Amino acid sequence: MTGMQEANRLSLEKELANCSDVLFRRLHSAGDSLVWVVYSPGMIDKELLEKCLLLLLPAGREPIGEDEDSPVQAAGRMAEVRSQDELVSGILSGKVAVLLEDGRQALISGLVKLPARNIQEPEAEPIVRGPREGFIEQLDTNMSLIRKRLPTSRLKMETLAIGLYTKTKLAIVYIEGVAAEGVVQEVRSRLADIDIDGIVDSGYIEEFIEDVPFTPFPQVQHTERPDFVTAALLDGNVAIMTDGSPGVLIVPMTLWSAVQSGEDYYDRFFHGTFVRWIRLLFMALALFLPATYVAISTYHPEMIPTNLLVSLAGAREAIPFPALVEALLMELTFEALREAGIRLPKQVGSAVSIVGALVIGQAAVDAGIVSAPMVIVVSITGIASFTIPRFNMALGIRVLRFPMILLGGTLGLFGISIGFLGLLIHLSSLRSFGTAYLAPVSPLSLSGLKDVFIRAPHWAKSKRPAPSNRRNRIRVPGGQKPSPNRS
Amino acid sequence: MFMLRRCLLPVMLGIAALLSAGCWDRSEINDLALVMATGLDMEEDGAYRATAQFVIPVRQIGATSANGSNHNFMTESATGRTLKETTQNMQYKLSRTLFVSHRRLLVIGENLARHGIRDLLDYFSRSPTTRLRTYVLVVKGGKGEDLMKAEYPLEFVPSEAIREMENLGGTVPITLLDVINAASAEGMSPVMYSVELLRPKQGSRNGGNTSKFRTAQIAVFDNLKLIGYLDERQSQAYSWLTGRLKSGLLAVPSVPGPGRIALSLLHTNSRIDSFVRDGEISFHVHLTGKGTVEENTGRLDLTNPVHVNKIEELAAESIKDNMLDLVKEVQEKYGSDILGFGNILHRQHNKAWQACKDNWKQLFKEADVRVDVDLVIEKIGMTGPPLQLKEKEIIK
Numbered sequence: 001m002t003g004m005q006e007a008n009r010l011s012l013e014k015e016l017a018n019c020s021d022v023l024f025r026r027l028h029s030a031g032d033s034l035v036w037v038v039y040s041p042g043m044i045d046k047e048l049l050e051k052c053l054l055l056l057l058p059a060g061r062e063p064i065g066e067d068e069d070s071p072v073q074a075a076g077r078m079a080e081v082r083s084q085d086e087l088v089s090g091i092l093s094g095k096v097a098v099l100l101e102d103g104r105q106a107l108i109s110g111l112v113k114l115p116a117r118n119i120q121e122p123e124a125e126p127i128v129r130g131p132r133e134g135f136i137e138q139l140d141t142n143m144s145l146i147r148k149r150l151p152t153s154r155l156k157m158e159t160l161a162i163g164l165y166t167k168t169k170l171a172i173v174y175i176e177g178v179a180a181e182g183v184v185q186e187v188r189s190r191l192a193d194i195d196i197d198g199i200v201d202s203g204y205i206e207e208f209i210e211d212v213p214f215t216p217f218p219q220v221q222h223t224e225r226p227d228f229v230t231a232a233l234l235d236g237n238v239a240i241m242t243d244g245s246p247g248v249l250i251v252p253m254t255l256w257s258a259v260q261s262g263e264d265y266y267d268r269f270f271h272g273t274f275v276r277w278i279r280l281l282f283m284a285l286a287l288f289l290p291a292t293y294v295a296i297s298t299y300h301p302e303m304i305p306t307n308l309l310v311s312l313a314g315a316r317e318a319i320p321f322p323a324l325v326e327a328l329l330m331e332l333t334f335e336a337l338r339e340a341g342i343r344l345p346k347q348v349g350s351a352v353s354i355v356g357a358l359v360i361g362q363a364a365v366d367a368g369i370v371s372a373p374m375v376i377v378v379s380i381t382g383i384a385s386f387t388i389p390r391f392n393m394a395l396g397i398r399v400l401r402f403p404m405i406l407l408g409g410t411l412g413l414f415g416i417s418i419g420f421l422g423l424l425i426h427l428s429s430l431r432s433f434g435t436a437y438l439a440p441v442s443p444l445s446l447s448g449l450k451d452v453f454i455r456a457p458h459w460a461k462s463k464r465p466a467p468s469n470r471r472n473r474i475r476v477p478g479g480q481k482p483s484p485n486r487s
Numbered sequence: 488m489f490m491l492r493r494c495l496l497p498v499m500l501g502i503a504a505l506l507s508a509g510c511w512d513r514s515e516i517n518d519l520a521l522v523m524a525t526g527l528d529m530e531e532d533g534a535y536r537a538t539a540q541f542v543i544p545v546r547q548i549g550a551t552s553a554n555g556s557n558h559n560f561m562t563e564s565a566t567g568r569t570l571k572e573t574t575q576n577m578q579y580k581l582s583r584t585l586f587v588s589h590r591r592l593l594v595i596g597e598n599l600a601r602h603g604i605r606d607l608l609d610y611f612s613r614s615p616t617t618r619l620r621t622y623v624l625v626v627k628g629g630k631g632e633d634l635m636k637a638e639y640p641l642e643f644v645p646s647e648a649i650r651e652m653e654n655l656g657g658t659v660p661i662t663l664l665d666v667i668n669a670a671s672a673e674g675m676s677p678v679m680y681s682v683e684l685l686r687p688k689q690g691s692r693n694g695g696n697t698s699k700f701r702t703a704q705i706a707v708f709d710n711l712k713l714i715g716y717l718d719e720r721q722s723q724a725y726s727w728l729t730g731r732l733k734s735g736l737l738a739v740p741s742v743p744g745p746g747r748i749a750l751s752l753l754h755t756n757s758r759i760d761s762f763v764r765d766g767e768i769s770f771h772v773h774l775t776g777k778g779t780v781e782e783n784t785g786r787l788d789l790t791n792p793v794h795v796n797k798i799e800e801l802a803a804e805s806i807k808d809n810m811l812d813l814v815k816e817v818q819e820k821y822g823s824d825i826l827g828f829g830n831i832l833h834r835q836h837n838k839a840w841q842a843c844k845d846n847w848k849q850l851f852k853e854a855d856v857r858v859d860v861d862l863v864i865e866k867i868g869m870t871g872p873p874l875q876l877k878e879k880e881i882i883k
Binding site for chain 2: 297298299301302304306307309310311312313314316317318319322323406407409410411415
C-alpha cells in the first residue's frame with residue numbers, strides 16, 4: 001500500500017519538479033499512517049489549512065468521501081480524484097492535494113485564497129455620481145459584483161476556459177429572455193473557436209471575437225464598472241468576463257456608445273442630454289478641427305472672418321513651417337506628451353505635464369516655431385479627445401486625426417469631405433455581433449434615438465434597444481411620468 | 488500578407504494622387520497680401536489706376552512700435568488699360584500674392600465715376616475671388632488713391648472705418664451686387680453712396696480726433712456715369728423710398744410755441760403704386776414709419792396726444808416735402824430713374840411698360856408723383872414735458 005502512495009508522490013514530484021512554489025508536506029496521522037499534503041502556499045488560506053489538517057489527522061476518520069458530517073467536508077470540501085492531471089491542475093489553482101497511504105488521492109477545494117487586490121474605484125473611468133465599485137482581477141469576485149446587482153436566476157453566467165497554458169476562465173454573462181439568444185449563441189461560438197496558448201487580458205479576447213479587425217473603431221465595449229455592465233445587461237447586451245482582467249467586454253457596440261457614459265443615467269436627464277451634445281461636438285472636433293484649420297488657412301482663407309484672418313496671418317508671420325507641417329508637429333508632440341504622461345511614474349508625471357505645457361505652449365510660440373492659433377487648435381483637440389467616455393473609441397479617433405490632417409493639408413476642405421465620406425461608408429459597413437454600427441441612427445429606430453442624441457428620462461425610455469430580445473422589449477410600462485397629482 | 492498586398496496598391500496610388508494633384512493652390516496665410524480696400528481712378532490718358540490698401544498683419548497683434556509712426560497698413564498702386572492688367576501690374580510690385588477675397592470696400596474716384604463704370608463691373612463679377620457684397624462708394628470730389636492713403640487710427644485699417652461708417656449710417660449700404668442688379672434691371676438706374684475726404688486744415692494738429700471721412704450723400708448715375716449728388720435730405724428720402732433706411736433723424740417745429748422736436752425714424756417702409764390712365768402714367772408713393780421723440784426744445788407736454796398728433800402731421804408734411812423735392816430734383820435735374828419707377832411699372836403694368844420703355848427717359852420726367860406719409864410717433868421718451876421747465880412754462 002505504501003508503495004502506491006510513494007509512487008503517486010514521486011510521479012507528482014516529477015511533474016512538479018522545479019515548481020518551487022509547490023510544497024510537499026509529510027504528516028503522520030494519529031493512526032500512524034503517512035499522509036502527504038501538497039499545495040501552493042501562496043494560493044491558500046494557511047490558517048484554515050492547519051485547522052483542516054487537525055481534523056484530518058486523527059485516526060478513525062474516513063477522510064475522503066462525500067460524507068456530509070465529516071468535519072473536513074465542512075471545513076474545506078474534499079473530493080476524491082483519480083487522474084494525476086486533475087490533481088496537478090487542482091494544486092496549481094490553489095487547491096490542497098491529499099495523498100493517502102492506500103493510494104487514494106483527494107483535493108480540498110475550500111481553502112483557495114488567491115492573491116487579489118481590494119475592490120476600488122476604477123481609475124480609468126471616474127464618475128462623480130454613482131457606484132464606485134470596480135472590477136478586480138478575480139473572476140469570481142467580479143461575478144459576485146454582478147450577481148449582487150442582479151439577484152435573479154435569469155442572470156446566466158456560463159464559464160469556459162481558454163488558453164493552452166493559462167487556462168483562463170471566461171464567463172459569458174447575460175440575462176436570459178432579455179438578451180437576444182442569437183447574440184448569446186454567436187458569443188458562445190466565437191469564444192469556442194479561440195485557440196491560443198494564453199490569455200493575459202480581455203484585450204486578447206476582444207481581438208479574436210470582433211467582426212472587423214482592420215478598423216480604428218472598436219466593436220466591443222470595454223469597462224471596469226459593474227454598474228455599467230449591469231445597465232448593459234439590462235439593455236440586452238452580453239458581457240464577457242475574463243479571469244485575471246478587470247476589463248469586462250460588452251457586445252454589441254455601436255458608434256453612439258462612444259458618447260454614452262454610465263453617469264448620464266444617474267444625473268438628471270437634462271444634464272445627460274447636454275453632455276451628450278458636448279461629447280458629440282467635441283468628438284467631431286477631435287477628428288476634424290486640426291484638419292479643418294489647416295485646410296481653411298491654406299486653401300480657403302476667404303472663409304475666415306476678416307479680422308480673424310488678419311490675426312491669424314499676424315500670428316503666422318514668422319513661422320517657418322507650412323500649416324500642415326506645423327499641425328503634424330504639434331499633434332505628434334501632444335501625443336508624445338500624453339503617452340509620456342501615462343507611462344511615467346505618477347511622481348514624475350506631473351513634471352512632464354508642466355514641462356510639456358511650457359514647451360508646446362509658451363516657449364514654442366515665443367521662439368516662433370509654432371503659431372499661437374495652432375497651439376490653441378491642438379489644445380482644443382487634445383481636450384476634445386478626452387471628452388469621449390469610451391477610451392478605446394478615443395484611441396481610434398486620435399489616430400484618424402492624422403490622415404484627416406494630411407487630407408486637409410493636401411486637398412483642402414475637399415479632402416476633408418472625401419475623408420468624412422470614406423469614414424461614413426466604412427462606419428455604415430461595420431457590424432458588431434449583428435448590430436449595425438450606426439444603429440439606431442442608421443438603420444433608423446425612433447425609440448432607439450431616445451438614448452443617442454438625448455438621454456430620455458427613465459420613465460420615458462420604455463423600450464430596450466434593438467440588439468435585445470425581440471419578444472421582451474418593454475422595459476418601463478408607460479404612464480409613470482411623475483406629476484404632483486398622481487396619487 | 489495578402490491583405491497587406493491588396494491594400495498597398497490603392498494606398499500608394501492615393502498618396503501619389505494626393506501629392507501630385509493636391510497642394511497646387513496651397514498658400515499660407517502669411518504669404519498673402521490681404522487687400523482690405525481698393526480705390527479706382529482714371530488717369531489723364533484714360534488708363535485705370537488701382538490703389539490697394541493692404542493690412543500689415545504682424546502690426547495688428549500688438550507688435551506696433553512705440554513711436555507710432557509705423558502704419559499698420561500699406562498702399563500700392565498700379566495702372567493699366569484693363570483692370571486685369573492693372574491687377575497684374577500691381578502683383579509685380581508685391582512680395583506676396585494679392586488676395587482680394589476679403590476686400591470689403593471699393594471706392595471709385597470722381598473722375599472715373601464721371602467717365603463711367605460700365606467697363607469695371609465685368610471684371611468684378613467674373614472673378615470668383617471678388618465678393619459681390621463689397622461695398623461700393625464714390626469719392627466725392629476726390630480720388631480713390633487719396634482716400635486709400637488717408638489715415639484713420641481708430642480702426643485697424645482706414646478703409647475699415649469707412650465700412651463701419653456705412654454700417655452705422657442708418658442706411659443699408661450699397662454693394663457691388665446692388666449696383667450690378669440695378670444696372671441690369673429694367674427701368675432703374677444705380678446709385679452709390681459717396682464718401683468725402685476731409686483734409687485737415689492747414690496748421691491743425693495732424694492725427695487729431697477729427698474724422699477724416701464723411702459719408703452721407705447719394706451719387707446719382709445715369710447710364711452708369713456719375714451725373715451728380717443728392718443732398719442729405721434728399722438722400723434720406725431716397726433711402727426711405729428704396730427701403731434702405733434703417734434709422735433716420737427728422738426735426739420738426741414744436742408747435743405751438745418755440746423750439747424744435749427731433750424725431751428718430753424707425754421701421755420705415757414704402758410702397759409705390761403705379762397707375763396708367765389714358766396713357767398718363769402716375770405713381771403713388773406711400774411711406775410708413777414710426778418715430779421716437781429724442782429731443783424736445785419746445786415747451787410742449789407730449790403726454791397730451793393732441794400735441795403728438797400735431798407733431799405727427801408736421802413730420803409727415805416735412806417728409807412729404809422732402810420726398811417731392813427728391814422726385815422733382817431727380818426728374819428735372821438728372822432725368823435718371825434712380826427711384827426705380829420704371830421697374831415698378833414694369834412689374835405692375837407690363838403692357839404699358841412695353842409700350843413706353845423706349846421712351847421712358849422722357850416719360851419718367853413727365854410722370855405725375857403723389858406722396859402720402861403715415862408716420863406714427865410711438866414713444867415720447869422718459870418724460871412728457873421737458874423736466875427743467877417750471878410748471879407754468881409748460882404748454883399742456
